Amino acid sequence: MSVSINKITVLGSGVMGHGIAQVSAMAGYNVTLRDIEQSFLDKAMEKIRWSLNKLVEKQKLSQQDADKIFARITPVVDLKTALKGADLLIEAVPEDMNLKKKVYAEVDSFAEDKTLYASNTSTLPITDMAALTSRPERFIGLHFFNPPQLMPLVEVIPGAKSNAGMVDMAMDYCKKVGKQPVLCKKDVPGFIVNRVFIPLVHEAVYCMERDNASMTQIDSAVKFRMSFPMGIFELADYTGLDVIHKATVEMHMRDAKVIFPHPKIKQLFDEKNLGQKTGKGFYEYKGDKYERVNLTEQEAATYNPIKLLAVAANNAAWLITNGVCDRAELEKALKLGMGLKKELFATMQEFGPQNVVKTLQELAAKYGQFYQPDPYLVSYRA
Structure with missing residues (x-):
């Protein structure tokens, strides 16, 4: 299946949708941006204009080029009009399976x-979404990271029926829009990056409780001793704790063994303390x-983050054991998607793989199955 993509329709004009529309237009594609209300589209177009103006100010684009890019994006409310002539549809509506079901039923009748x-989903099963449509073999997951204009990574996730041509098309499209795609070979909960990141947030809360450590102690250690950004x-x-909570629920529902939720995340979500965006998390x-937050190397020296490292390495190992990606692709995804400054397995090497496995065995004996060390870690040799 060799396809040429010229016209792209993006459904949903929120942060992800208008960002994807902008990077696509910057790569020369003609884009139709669709949402259910004109006011949403007006707001999205204003944000795209602002973002392009910033690039002009920084002399990364000429005014003339910025105007051309902006002109390639057509905002449309009517779905039938929006889908006319589309070679590729990228859906970026909120992460809610019932909403997606409704959207795909409509799309299918007009496409x-x-x-x-x-x-563009960060956690929902691609295979299940593809099954809502009349073309599961021509359906794929493209997980852009937030904000799409700046983040270099896109996870490409085929569903159970996606054909090989879709994978080639998706990888090619990502490269054309200046992104670095990583292929997530299996449609697993959390894909690659969130499979490592989301459980780690819960683990940090457990560490705070079990080790009687402060947030800044743990954060300083994660930043300076685990090379996180x-x-x-x-x-x-x-x-955003809303994003983390929704991903947690979704991952846990798909496979309870892949995450060990701490009630604190749901509590913050219920209290609407969602982090930076609400002023409190x-x-x-x-x-x-x-x-x-003020994090220091002095404070990092007061806490050993081996439990956090062990959980991150164990989830990373699970991905390798289950054939989701190889170690090189995993490290690339963590570097580009989470900003790790050093490879995760290189950090594990410093702490000692046997110490990491021993930590997991102790945690498993005390707190259960979630901590059981993965076979890849047990037999790990650098």
């Missing part, structure tokens, strides 16, 4: 035979400016 389907609580606040924030 032309040639249109290929992609969903920021602390794990800080990263959770930055991502794990930490409190003042004003609109993004503030960094």
Whole structure:
């Protein structure tokens, strides 16, 4: 299946939708951006204009190019009109299976035979979504990271019936829009990055309780001793506790063994303390400016983050054992999607693989199955 993609329709004009529309237009594609209300579209187009103007200010684009890119994006409310002539549809509506069901039923009644389907989801099963449509073999997951204009990674996830041509098309499209795709070979809960990241947030809360450690102690250790771009609580606040809670529920529903939820995440979600965006999550924030939490190497020295490292490495090992990706692709995804400054397995090497396995065995004996060390870790040799 060799397809040429010229016209792209993006469904949903929120943060992800308008970001995907912008990067596609910047790569030369003609884009139709569709949402259910004109006011949503007006807001999205304003944000795209603002983002392009920023690039002009930074002299990364000429005004003339920015105007051309902007002109390639057509906002449309009517779905039938939006799908006319589309080679590729990228759905970026909110992460709710019932909503997706409704959207795909409508899309299916209007889409032309040639249109290929992609969903920008961070956790929902691709195979289940594909089954809602009349073309499961021409359906794929494209998980862009937030914000799409800046984040280099896209996880490409085939469903059980996606054909090989869809994988080639998706990888090719990602490269054309200047992204680095990583193929997630199996449609598993959390795909690659969230399979490592989401359980880690819960583990950090357990560490705080079990080790009687403070948030800044844990965060300092995660940043300076595990080479993360920021602390794990800080990263959770930055991502949004709503995003983390929804991903947790979804992953747990698909396979209870892949995550060990701590009730604190749901509590913060229920209290609408969603992190940076609401002014309070794990930490409190003042004003609109993004503030960094004060983390220091001195404080990092007061806490050993081996339990967090062990859980991250164990989930990473699970991905390798289950044939979701190989170690090189895993490390690439964690570097680009989570901003790890050093490879996860290189960090594990520093702490000692046998110490990591021993930590997991002790945790498993005390707290259960979730911590059982993966065979890849048990037999790990650098």
